[in-house]
Amino acid sequence: MPVKYLEQIGETKLKKWLYEEYDLNIESIVPIPKGEIGDNYVVEDINKQKYFLKIYLQSKLHIDNPNGLKDSLKLTSQLHDAGIENVPYPIKLKNNELEGKLETYSITVTSYINGCNPVITSDLKIKFGEILAKIHQVKTENINLPIEPFNATYANKLAEQIKILEQKENLNKFQLELSDLLLPNQDKLKKHLFQFNELCENVKLKNKQLVVTHGDLIPDNLMVNGLGKVFIVDWDTARLSPPERDVWFFIYNNGQDFIQTYKAIYPSQDLDIDLLSFYMYKRYIEDLVYWADQILFEDLNEKQNQSNLKGIKISCLEAFHNIEEKVENMKNLISQ
Structure with missing residues (x-):
């Protein structure tokens, strides 16, 4: 760079x-x-x-x-x-x-912070559960953080991208690769978009407690130093949202240690499966749309285009493959 x-x-x-x-x-x-x-x-x-x-x-x-x-x-x-x-x-x-x-x-x-991005182990999930439970209870003053809009804007954008690819007009080699990834999966994607739109309408009707959330708790934004102390960095995406916006990152797969710690420190917070599912679907769709948009409309170099295609394949399409299982895992965890 x-x-x-x-x-x-x-x-x-x-x-x-x-x-x-x-x-x-x-x-x-x-x-x-x-x-x-x-x-x-x-x-x-x-x-x-x-x-x-x-x-x-x-x-x-x-x-x-x-x-x-x-x-x-x-x-x-x-x-x-x-x-x-x-x-x-x-x-x-x-x-x-x-x-x-x-x-x-x-x-x-x-x-x-003198540290590195960690592999998330059970011990680290306990530590991040403790931190987030404390952060979600902090009351801020004189900060105009964005408030979660609960909209399906990105879902509509994905439908538009699929239509562009279906036309197959003047596509470059990276756009053709994108077409080969998305079009064979468009029926499944449309099903996921329908489910996401339903979730969006459901969560709008819920009585939601809004807290300070980070919203992008991927490994790149998590760090651990040589003493084992963990950190959450890059707060540019912070907003007032239900805590599920952060929690789902840690519980869709082997999240029992996180949930036990989180609930012990923040016992008054009841987690909602529709909100957890909404944020998981939302993240996968947002990432897919963002990367596809860059391939379709921006003049990127080959390395960046290949990186975007890899992200769509692994972080979106493969993630969608077992999303129902992830939802069921979260549902079982929060009901215990």
Whole structure:
């Protein structure tokens, strides 16, 4: 991934700005090849203290949600203040703001986690069950997090993508591969879309408790350090939703340890199978639509197109294959 923003700003200018705005005397800036919205770096000061730095282009950052970055920074700051030590928290500038401005860029500095993305074991499910049960009970102040809309927008989009592929007009080789993946499975996909639309209508009628949720608890956003302490990172997708938005990630397969821990710490929260199913279906459909949209409408390189096709095959189509079994597993767990 090119370090485009750092090259445009200049390393010397960025170090000077960090000293003036944060009082950080930075010695090294090392890029991290991760992130779609901004550029990511690990910076180290003269005392060998490391921080995580992110640079966003303001014109791209504020298109969909003008206050999204501010709200996610406020959230992680308040979670940290509430005693949740398992999230990276923003470092304040000298003026006590959480986000800095340099030319046309927004810059954030957060605490650094020296860890790796884990394989999720039973022991780790217990730890994440404890963390989420605590996070779901935190009351935030003066943060305008998005509220779950309970809509089926992505399901409608998938139906449109299938129609485009059926026409088979002027498709490139990656779009043809996408067609070979989706069209033979379109009857099954239409069945899943129907089930998802039904779930969507059902959950709209439920009396739901909304809590702070992360919503993207894939292994890339989970970390464990050398002492076995676990962390949840990248809170850009946070919103006020039922807790099922987070819980389903850990219980559709061997989730008993997670559920026991979660319920012990948050006993007043009754989990709902329709909501758990809604969020599982929603995630698989959203991922499929996102990757298919990139293949159909964006000019990507071969590596990215192949990665998207692999994601659709493994993380979506194969995941849908036994989704009824996953729903049944969750239903049995929460009824115990």
